[in-house]
Amino acid sequence: DLASGRTLTAWRAxxxxxxxxxxxxxxxxxxxxxxxxxxxxxxxxIHYRQQDLVYYSPG
Known part of the structure; x- marks a missing residue:
């Protein structure tokens, strides 16, 4: 809830x-x-190299 800042529901938060x-x-x-x-x-x-690619980095 943006008005109160409270989380109304969460799944795998x-x-x-x-x-x-x-x-x-x-x-x-x-x-x-x-x-x-x-x-x-x-x-x-835009030129890039193979080592510039990041396969998966969520954090």
Whole structure:
């Protein structure tokens, strides 16, 4: 409850979970906001290496 700060219900509340595809929507919005502000270009290529990838790291 945002008004009182109380937790109304919880299931596995002490565990951390990856956001998976949910995060992609937030990331897309952030990138498009940067494009609108002329801080980024959709055509820009981002280079990365195999060691830059993180398979699974929720915490």
């Amino acid at each position: 002490d565990e951390r979970f990856p956001m998976m595809s949910t995060f992609k929507v937030v990331l897309c919005g952030a990138v498009l906001a940067r494009v609108d502000a002329s801080d980024e270009q959709l055509e820009r290529k």
